[in-house]
Amino acid sequence: MRQLQGHLCTIAMSLAVICSGHATPLVEPTLHIKPAVSGAGHVALTLDACGGQTDTRILSALVENKIPATIFVTGIWLKRNAAAVAIMRAHPDLFELENHGGRHIPAVDTPQKIYGIRSAGSPDAVLAEVESGAAALVRTGEPAPKWFRGATAEYSPSAIAMIRKLGFKIAGFSINGDGGSLLGAKEAAKRIAAAKDGDVIIAHINQPTHAAGEGVVQGLLALKDRGMIFVRLDDADGTGDHGTTD
Numbered sequence: 342m343r344q345l346q347g348h349l350c351t352i353a354m355s356l357a358v359i360c361s362g363h364a365t366p367l368v369e370p371t372l373h374i375k376p377a378v379s380g381a382g383h384v385a386l387t388l389d390a391c392g393g394q395t396d397t398r399i400l401s402a403l404v405e406n407k408i409p410a411t412i413f414v415t416g417i418w419l420k421r422n423a424a425a426v427a428i429m430r431a432h433p434d435l436f437e438l439e440n441h442g443g444r445h446i447p448a449v450d451t452p453q454k455i456y457g458i459r460s461a462g463s464p465d466a467v468l469a470e471v472e473s474g475a476a477a478l479v480r481t482g483e484p485a486p487k488w489f490r491g492a493t494a495e496y497s498p499s500a501i502a503m504i505r506k507l508g509f510k511i512a513g514f515s516i517n518g519d520g521g522s523l524l525g526a527k528e529a530a531k532r533i534a535a536a537k538d539g540d541v542i543i544a545h546i547n548q549p550t551h552a553a554g555e556g557v558v559q560g561l562l563a564l565k566d567r568g569m570i571f572v573r574l575d576d577a578d579g580t581g582d583h584g585t586t587d
């Protein structure tokens with residue numbers, strides 16, 4: 342009986358591999374910036390504003406401590422967070438706003454679910470997501486975005502090629518600072534404080550009720566105390582894999 346169970350498991354596992362083989366393999370690109378010539382180092386802080394609200398713990402800490410950041414905003418978030426957008430626009434030396442899509446739909450051109458979110462599902466839908474995100478930014482009076490980061494930060498290789506053709510660089514990352522905003526404060530602080538010269542940190546600025554946000558602030562302040570210089574993507578020489586920047 343045990344042997345039969347073993348056989349059934351093996352068959353089930355093979356089927357799982359075959360089934361998952363039907364979906365396009367996705368990539369999660371990395372991004373690094375050019376290391377500093379001297380000093381404690383350079384890191385780029387990127388914060389996603391997917392939807393929902395604004396984590397004012399993070400926004401206030403950035404303003405008070407003069408920490409520059411690249412904020413990836415969606416059309417949905419822009420509509421609902423006018424006060425936060427006004428604060429960011431009042432500090433153009435600190436905040437660069439870039440494209441996180443119109444409706445926070447993963448830039449994957451085949452139908453599938455990524456972390457429970459339905460993908461764009463077709464090339465046309467990927468284009469619509471990218472272009473509507475850029476249009477939403479321009480409508481608020483922002484300069485045209487140069488960087489794109491899709492919802493979930495996973496892509497099909499063909500979607501990457503399409504987005505590059507539209508003229509956007511694709512923003513991967515090298516440190517997942519808050520685990521999709523689901524980490525505890527301590528773990529988020531630890532991950533961010535561990536950033537090294539050339540790292541690109543991703544975290545979220547749209548989850549004010551999550552514990553992770555408190556940790557994001559602690560981690561950033563620890564980096565600042567170490568003398569780390571924060572740079573924005575438009576001021577950095579960013580290099581990504583999977584053809585995302587070259």
Ligand SMILES: [Zn+2]
Nearest residue numbers: 389391492493
């Ligand atoms: Zn997002």
